[in-house]
Amino acid sequence: MDGVAKREAPADAEPRTGKRVRNLWRLQRAIPAPAYWGIAALTILALAVAWSVLTYGGFVNPLFLPTPSAIFSRAVELSRTGVLWSDAAASFYRITVGFLISSAVAVPLGILMGTYKVAEAALEPTVDLIRYMPAVAFVPLTILWVGIGDGQKFLIIFIGTFFQQVLLVMDNVKRVPREFINVGYTLGLKEGTILRKIVLPAAAPAIFDTLRVTLGWAWTYLVVAELVAASTGLGHRIMEAQRYFQTDTIMVGILVIGILGLITDFAFKFAHGRLFAWTEQGR
């Protein structure tokens, strides 16, 4: 097939449209960047058009799905009165603290569990057990324990993320090639030095990625905690809006959480590229 096509047209000549379209549908084959971003934009555009037709065309009750312009003007109003900013700030503060506490404990423990079988034996089975207990079910218990202040939000974020993080970090560390460690041994290095100078730098990019992924989960647990008991925060705003049938406010809250998540994700990816440039080009 390929051979025939090549004989028809020299390699540098513009391929025919038919072939170009077919080339977009080859298993795992890379496609040109303009095609990639064009297709991505098309999906978003299609969603926007469908949404507009449904709402402006009056096919759906605005109570269930408000128009884009209604949501936009609600967002403008909420940001002018400052409600949106204070809610976002409250949520952002909670997730930052909760996530930092969780990571500060999970990363060292995960590294220990990934390197020393003793640590793994001591913690892995227990962590696995707790991991399967839904964090959401802990909400009533945490309120009983620490009340409804920020401490309870931190705790829920911790329960939701820590037990996943610790296992993922353990796995990241286990994937450090055995040969790297053997090089350390043959150089006469001590265990601690090998851990600090070889295992840690080798696992660092993967651990960083684990943090990026788990931050996304932390957002979910934050909103869960805020939905149940809070007087500020995006989750609280969403809950309150539901009480008054303000669907547009709910949508604003959801969108802002999405955008905040996207921004932090990009920040992590950017930092990853800067910190671990050596992983970028692949092997």
Add this chain to the structure above:
Amino acid sequence: MSGPKLYIQDVTKRFEAKRGQGLLALDNIDLEVPENQFATIVGPSGCGKSTLLSIVGGLEEPSTGKIFVDGRPVTEPGRDRGMVFQSYTLFPWLTVRQNVEFALRPEANLSKKEQRQAAEEHLRLVGLEGFFDSYPHQLSGGMQQRVAIARALSYRPKILLMDEPFGALDAQTRGTMQELLTHIWETHRITVLFVTHDVDEAIFISDRVLVMTARPGRFKDDISIGLPRPRDFEMMTSVEFVEYKQRIFREIRQEHAGGPTLVKGEG
């Protein structure tokens, strides 16, 4: 003359299976390597030659037997034995120069500047002038193995252990690397224990070839290679070379009715 540089004394390695009998990977291996000899163990995959090298390197424990370096028993890895592995083991987060400097860090009597100089000197030795600041992923497999050799030589170990260092390279690169290693060794003598499944490679680079057979792993023959030095690739078509080759192939094949398939292996 004093005793051997490296003495492998009656080493046995048995891998215990989950139930029933274990596998006898190494059966009473006894070997003396004199100072500055280039000794190569050649054998089919799974014959235990890499396991033996790991034991000499202190990375694995023998079931019975001992390893002596300069007459002193060794049980753990140490800087008296440098090792080059088959897989690429450069640290991807360090540059070529930093990778070699890493190996020199424990040398307390060398200043940072001297370490840097030593690193560069050894990188020049393997022909990597101009690549000091490259990262491993920017280098070809052959170049990465050059760095690994420079790293292992940089801290002047007494013995160099090489576990199929060219096994993952393409045929052309492999040939170049064999010539390079031979040239380095001929100008900077050191005791080497080399492991390979490539019979041509074994004859070309070595003073002595030990033929190993599998299950249980034991030495079947011990051949002195009388080819003159310095060596070059022309010799691979000489009558003498071909005779060594026939002898080794015959010995490896005799052991197994399966014959040729056994020497292929290890892709």
